[in-house]
Amino acid sequence: MKKDVQKKNRQNAKEAALASIEMLVNLAKKEAASDPALAQEYGRIAFRIAQKARCGVPKSFQVAICKKCFSVRHFGKNTKAVPDTKRGSVVYICACGAKQRFYYGDMPKKA
Numbered sequence: 617m618k619k620d621v622q623k624k625n626r627q628n629a630k631e632a633a634l635a636s637i638e639m640l641v642n643l644a645k646k647e648a649a650s651d652p653a654l655a656q657e658y659g660r661i662a663f664r665i666a667q668k669a670r671c672g673v674p675k676s677f678q679v680a681i682c683k684k685c686f687s688v689r690h691f692g693k694n695t696k697a698v699p700d701t702k703r704g705s706v707v708y709i710c711a712c713g714a715k716q717r718f719y720y721g722d723m724p725k726k727a
Protein backbone atom coordinates (compact mmCIF):
# COMPACT_ATOMS: atom_id res chain seq x y z
CA MET A 617 0.00 0.00 0.00
CA LYS A 618 2.70 2.46 1.01
CA LYS A 619 4.74 1.65 -2.07
CA ASP A 620 1.75 2.38 -4.32
CA VAL A 621 1.43 5.84 -2.77
CA GLN A 622 5.16 6.47 -3.17
CA LYS A 623 5.04 5.39 -6.82
CA LYS A 624 2.06 7.65 -7.47
CA ASN A 625 3.78 10.60 -5.78
CA ARG A 626 6.92 10.06 -7.85
CA GLN A 627 4.85 9.92 -11.04
CA ASN A 628 3.05 13.16 -10.11
CA ALA A 629 6.38 14.83 -9.34
CA LYS A 630 7.75 13.79 -12.75
CA GLU A 631 4.69 15.11 -14.56
CA ALA A 632 4.93 18.43 -12.70
CA ALA A 633 8.65 18.62 -13.47
CA LEU A 634 8.10 17.98 -17.20
CA ALA A 635 5.41 20.68 -17.29
CA SER A 636 7.68 23.25 -15.65
CA ILE A 637 10.60 22.27 -17.91
CA GLU A 638 8.38 22.82 -20.95
CA MET A 639 7.36 26.23 -19.61
CA LEU A 640 10.98 27.23 -18.92
CA VAL A 641 12.08 26.16 -22.42
CA ASN A 642 9.35 28.34 -23.93
CA LEU A 643 10.41 31.26 -21.71
CA ALA A 644 14.05 30.77 -22.71
CA LYS A 645 13.13 30.80 -26.41
CA LYS A 646 11.15 34.01 -25.90
CA GLU A 647 13.95 35.77 -23.99
CA ALA A 648 16.81 34.54 -26.22
CA ALA A 649 16.84 37.57 -28.51
CA SER A 650 16.48 40.31 -25.87
CA ASP A 651 18.37 38.82 -22.91
CA PRO A 652 20.60 35.81 -23.70
CA ALA A 653 21.94 35.58 -20.11
CA LEU A 654 18.43 35.27 -18.70
CA ALA A 655 17.52 32.66 -21.33
CA GLN A 656 20.66 30.70 -20.35
CA GLU A 657 19.56 30.84 -16.70
CA TYR A 658 16.13 29.49 -17.64
CA GLY A 659 17.82 26.61 -19.45
CA ARG A 660 20.01 25.88 -16.44
CA ILE A 661 17.02 25.87 -14.07
CA ALA A 662 15.09 23.54 -16.41
CA PHE A 663 18.04 21.12 -16.47
CA ARG A 664 18.32 21.18 -12.67
CA ILE A 665 14.60 20.41 -12.34
CA ALA A 666 15.05 17.42 -14.65
CA GLN A 667 17.99 16.18 -12.58
CA LYS A 668 16.10 16.58 -9.30
CA ALA A 669 12.97 14.80 -10.57
CA ARG A 670 15.02 12.17 -12.49
CA CYS A 671 12.72 12.53 -15.48
CA GLY A 672 15.25 13.42 -18.17
CA VAL A 673 14.89 16.38 -20.51
CA PRO A 674 12.19 16.32 -23.21
CA LYS A 675 13.05 16.48 -26.93
CA SER A 676 12.00 20.14 -27.09
CA PHE A 677 14.78 20.97 -24.59
CA GLN A 678 17.43 19.01 -26.52
CA VAL A 679 16.59 20.70 -29.80
CA ALA A 680 16.31 24.25 -28.42
CA ILE A 681 19.04 24.42 -25.77
CA CYS A 682 22.71 23.39 -25.65
CA LYS A 683 23.25 20.77 -22.95
CA LYS A 684 26.71 22.06 -22.05
CA CYS A 685 26.36 25.85 -21.80
CA PHE A 686 22.51 26.04 -21.68
CA SER A 687 22.37 28.82 -24.28
CA VAL A 688 19.42 28.87 -26.68
CA ARG A 689 20.42 27.68 -30.15
CA HIS A 690 20.37 30.39 -32.77
CA PHE A 691 21.50 29.12 -36.17
CA GLY A 692 24.04 31.40 -37.78
CA LYS A 693 24.85 33.10 -34.47
CA ASN A 694 25.96 30.54 -31.91
CA THR A 695 25.09 27.22 -33.53
CA LYS A 696 25.73 25.55 -36.85
CA ALA A 697 24.05 22.47 -38.23
CA VAL A 698 26.26 20.04 -40.13
CA PRO A 699 24.48 17.24 -42.02
CA ASP A 700 26.05 13.81 -41.77
CA THR A 701 24.45 11.97 -44.71
CA LYS A 702 26.40 8.77 -44.09
CA ARG A 703 24.79 8.32 -40.69
CA GLY A 704 21.51 10.02 -41.60
CA SER A 705 21.84 12.67 -38.95
CA VAL A 706 22.48 16.33 -38.31
CA VAL A 707 25.16 17.50 -35.87
CA TYR A 708 24.50 20.75 -34.02
CA ILE A 709 27.77 22.42 -33.08
CA CYS A 710 27.47 25.10 -30.40
CA ALA A 711 29.83 28.06 -29.97
CA CYS A 712 30.99 26.46 -26.67
CA GLY A 713 32.21 23.42 -28.64
CA ALA A 714 29.50 20.97 -27.63
CA LYS A 715 28.22 18.68 -30.36
CA GLN A 716 24.81 17.03 -30.36
CA ARG A 717 23.65 14.55 -32.98
CA PHE A 718 20.04 14.20 -34.14
CA TYR A 719 18.98 11.34 -36.40
CA TYR A 720 16.44 11.89 -39.19
CA GLY A 721 14.46 8.78 -38.35
CA ASP A 722 14.63 6.39 -35.45
CA MET A 723 17.64 4.49 -36.71
CA PRO A 724 20.37 5.40 -39.21
CA LYS A 725 19.98 3.68 -42.56
CA LYS A 726 22.73 1.37 -43.72
CA ALA A 727 23.47 1.19 -47.44
Ligand SMILES: [Zn+2]
Pocket residue numbers: 682683684685686687710711712713714
Ligand atom coordinates in the same frame (compact mmCIF):
# COMPACT_ATOMS: atom_id res chain seq x y z
ZN1 LIG B 1 26.90 25.34 -25.88
